[in-house]
Amino acid sequence: MSFFFEVLIGGLLAGVMYSLVALGFVLIYKASGVFNFAQGAMVFLAALTFVGLQEKTGLPFWAVLVLTLGVMVALGIATERIVLRPLVNQPQITLFMATIGLAFFLEGAAQMIWGTDVRPLDLGIKDEPIEALMTRFNMVISKFDVFAAGVAGLLVATLAIFFNKTRIGRALRAVADDHQAALAVGIPLKTIWAIVWSVAGFVALVAGLMWGARNGVQFALTFVALKALPVLILGGFESVAGAIVGGLIIGASEKLAEVYLGPHVGGGIEGWFAYVMALLFLLIRPEGLFGEKHIDRV
Amino acid sequence: MFYREAGQFKATYAADQQLFPIRQDRWAIATILAIAIFIVPLIANDYWFSAILIPLLVFSVAAIGLNILTGYAGQLSLGSAAFMAVGAVAAYNFQLRVPGMPILGSFILGGLSAAAVGVAFGLPSLRIKGFYLAVATLAAQFFIPWLLVKVGWFSNYSASGVITAQAVVIAGYAFDTPIKKYLLVLVIAAVMALLAKNMVRSRIGRAWMAVRDMDVAAEVIGIHMLQTKLLAFAVSSFYCGVAGALYAFAYLGTVQPEDFNLDLSFRILFMIIVGGVGSILGSFLGAAFITLLPIFLDLLLTKLAHGFNLNLQGGAISMAQLVVFGALIIFFLIVEPHGLARLWQIGKEKLRLWPFPY
Numbered sequence: 001m002s003f004f005f006e007v008l009i010g011g012l013l014a015g016v017m018y019s020l021v022a023l024g025f026v027l028i029y030k031a032s033g034v035f036n037f038a039q040g041a042m043v044f045l046a047a048l049t050f051v052g053l054q055e056k057t058g059l060p061f062w063a064v065l066v067l068t069l070g071v072m073v074a075l076g077i078a079t080e081r082i083v084l085r086p087l088v089n090q091p092q093i094t095l096f097m098a099t100i101g102l103a104f105f106l107e108g109a110a111q112m113i114w115g116t117d118v119r120p121l122d123l124g125i126k127d128e129p130i131e132a133l134m135t136r137f138n139m140v141i142s143k144f145d146v147f148a149a150g151v152a153g154l155l156v157a158t159l160a161i162f163f164n165k166t167r168i169g170r171a172l173r174a175v176a177d178d179h180q181a182a183l184a185v186g187i188p189l190k191t192i193w194a195i196v197w198s199v200a201g202f203v204a205l206v207a208g209l210m211w212g213a214r215n216g217v218q219f220a221l222t223f224v225a226l227k228a229l230p231v232l233i234l235g236g237f238e239s240v241a242g243a244i245v246g247g248l249i250i251g252a253s254e255k256l257a258e259v260y261l262g263p264h265v266g267g268g269i270e271g272w273f274a275y276v277m278a279l280l281f282l283l284i285r286p287e288g289l290f291g292e293k294h295i296d297r298v
Numbered sequence: 299m300f301y302r303e304a305g306q307f308k309a310t311y312a313a314d315q316q317l318f319p320i321r322q323d324r325w326a327i328a329t330i331l332a333i334a335i336f337i338v339p340l341i342a343n344d345y346w347f348s349a350i351l352i353p354l355l356v357f358s359v360a361a362i363g364l365n366i367l368t369g370y371a372g373q374l375s376l377g378s379a380a381f382m383a384v385g386a387v388a389a390y391n392f393q394l395r396v397p398g399m400p401i402l403g404s405f406i407l408g409g410l411s412a413a414a415v416g417v418a419f420g421l422p423s424l425r426i427k428g429f430y431l432a433v434a435t436l437a438a439q440f441f442i443p444w445l446l447v448k449v450g451w452f453s454n455y456s457a458s459g460v461i462t463a464q465a466v467v468i469a470g471y472a473f474d475t476p477i478k479k480y481l482l483v484l485v486i487a488a489v490m491a492l493l494a495k496n497m498v499r500s501r502i503g504r505a506w507m508a509v510r511d512m513d514v515a516a517e518v519i520g521i522h523m524l525q526t527k528l529l530a531f532a533v534s535s536f537y538c539g540v541a542g543a544l545y546a547f548a549y550l551g552t553v554q555p556e557d558f559n560l561d562l563s564f565r566i567l568f569m570i571i572v573g574g575v576g577s578i579l580g581s582f583l584g585a586a587f588i589t590l591l592p593i594f595l596d597l598l599l600t601k602l603a604h605g606f607n608l609n610l611q612g613g614a615i616s617m618a619q620l621v622v623f624g625a626l627i628i629f630f631l632i633v634e635p636h637g638l639a640r641l642w643q644i645g646k647e648k649l650r651l652w653p654f655p656y
Contacts, residue, residue, distance in 0.1 A: 035429050086632040092428070093374055094635050097571045100564060101627030108620030116617075226436075226560070233433045266448050275437035279422060282434060286425045296514040 013145035015251020021228035040225020047208030072201030230278035236291025347476035361581035363537025369576035371530035372510025377438035383558035385539025412539025420531025574639025
């Protein structure tokens with residue numbers, strides 16, 4: 001039984017990592033209706049820039065963090081100006097395609113600047129089991145996973161405060177609700193979009209640091225975004241809470257399936273299981289668990 | 299001056315409804331086909347056939363398939379490569395296991411198998427819409443290649459699901475050189491494009507477009523949603539399946555399910571976006587653009603690197619290619635969101651009025 005809980009908790013903690021990436025998608029979709037496929041590339045770029053700057057400059061952790069954040073904010077603002085602004089009023093699929101183009105661009109640019117080697121990223125937390133749990137319950141739970149979950153919780157709390165208590169946060173929610181109404185009461189839409197993309201860049205940086213510390217900073221980080229998509233549709237595109245709950249469900253069920261179902265079908269199911277899972281949820285709730293219900297009118 | 303329909307009177311309904319109502323268009327199409335069939339084989343070499351022209355035509359067929367689903371029926375799909383994989387593997391198996399199976403029959407049966415799988419993965423589209431559906435089609439993209447690798451029977455128990463396409467022989471005539479394969483693919487692509495063009499201007503095509511523009515409204519005026527959407531998935535997957543079979547039999551010869559990955563799906567999506575969503579001609583233009591661009595970029599960047607005496611490794615060039623490719627996609631979407639087909643149309647309008655501005 002303790003093995004079951006070990007797998008379950010491991011899965012839930014891994015799910016938190018997916019949520020970290022899914023959060024970035026949700027932020028941008030909420031505020032601008034853009035399905036930002038480049039989020040994975042942004043995660044990769046952030047992690048690579050962080051490691052690269054650390055190597056090149058040798059500055060302390062916090063200084064590099066601030067520098068990288070600066071890069072991500074600049075990127076967010078540039079994206080809004082160069083890519084999104086000329087595409088206002090285009091159908092959603094066009095914007096989606098533009099973000100795929102952006103993803104290619106960022107992946108290429110990141111590797112052109114920093115090279116294609118796999119780099120380790122050390123946050124000072126070791127990926128080793130917590131001893132107390134091991135001796136008491138005979139469960140192997142990684143310290144790093146718990147730390148990552150803590151960071152994710154902190155991030156969500158910060159975002160919640162930012163969205164609910166600050167002036168900019170309220171403006172963001174207004175834009176998310178209704179672009180035109182927000183414009184009508186004098187909220188500067190372009191500024192808000194730039195802020196949203198910057199915040200998404202910040203989330204990408206946090207996700208990039210967590211994933212980078214875990215798996216090494218490498219091109220495979222961009223595939224993490226593909227793992228975040230089922231989380232996204234399961235939770236609903238518009239909901240921050242959905243991204244968290246979706247991540248937990250996907251993470252836990254994926255790990256359980258891998259351990260208990262995988263051996264029966266020959267393994268390798270982690271590539272698609274999350275998608276099939278999300279698909280089943282969608283058949284019951286077509287807009288995800290926490291998505292907004294759309295009423296179609298002719 | 300020379301491109302004008304003045305004086306071309308249509309006396310019958312048939313003449314009014316024909317595919318190319320303007321005489322110059324008919325000549326243009328006939329000329330292009332004639333060049334493709336008679337002139338190109340004379341001047342092109344084997345590299346052109348096997349590295350550029352054959353994949354271009356194969357991808358055109360796949361792009362037509364995706365265009366039917368996304369451009370005409372409005373269902374965004376990211377799983378076209380998976381349906382190509384089904385077509386390739388199914389055609390291989392029909393050829394392998396059914397004695398005396400004609401190769402064209404295998405292609406068609408491969409397409410039909412892909413259509414059946416497409417219908418199965420299209421079922422959720424009745425409840426799920428927009429990006430939710432797009433992500434749901436990713437389930438097909440990841441599940442199908444996995445299944446094709448895991449179940450050894452599909453690849454006749456070869457390692458990691460590699461299949462080696464059989465020789466293409468039609469009625470005792472072997473299509474074994476690049477030129478012959480090119481001609482075969484050309485004919486198939488032309489026939490399928492003709493079919494698609496006629497399909498989208500028939501009742502089915504109009505039903506698709508009604509669903510695309512607003513599915514609730516389409517349902518209200520009496521379009522059967524189940525039938526229309528699933529038919530779109532079936533036809534689209536059929537095209538992708540045949541394209542997959544051609545990809546295996548005429549282009550690469552040896553394929554494995556992993557070749558039909560998400561990148562390929564995205565490339566096909568790029569083709570219809572760059573070429574023109576909801577346009578058969580656009581599928582060809584987009585396929586040409588996306589096939590030629592990497593080759594062109596490769597040449598250009600290598601030249602540039604030589605010109606500036608830069609010592610770029612192979613990796614850096616492919617990265618630069620990625621950057622330029624991404625930037626071009628964005629640039630294209632901003633400058634002409636309706637794709638190359640729209641540019642062509644604008645050009646034709648201008649030609650009709652030439653030399654007057656309006």
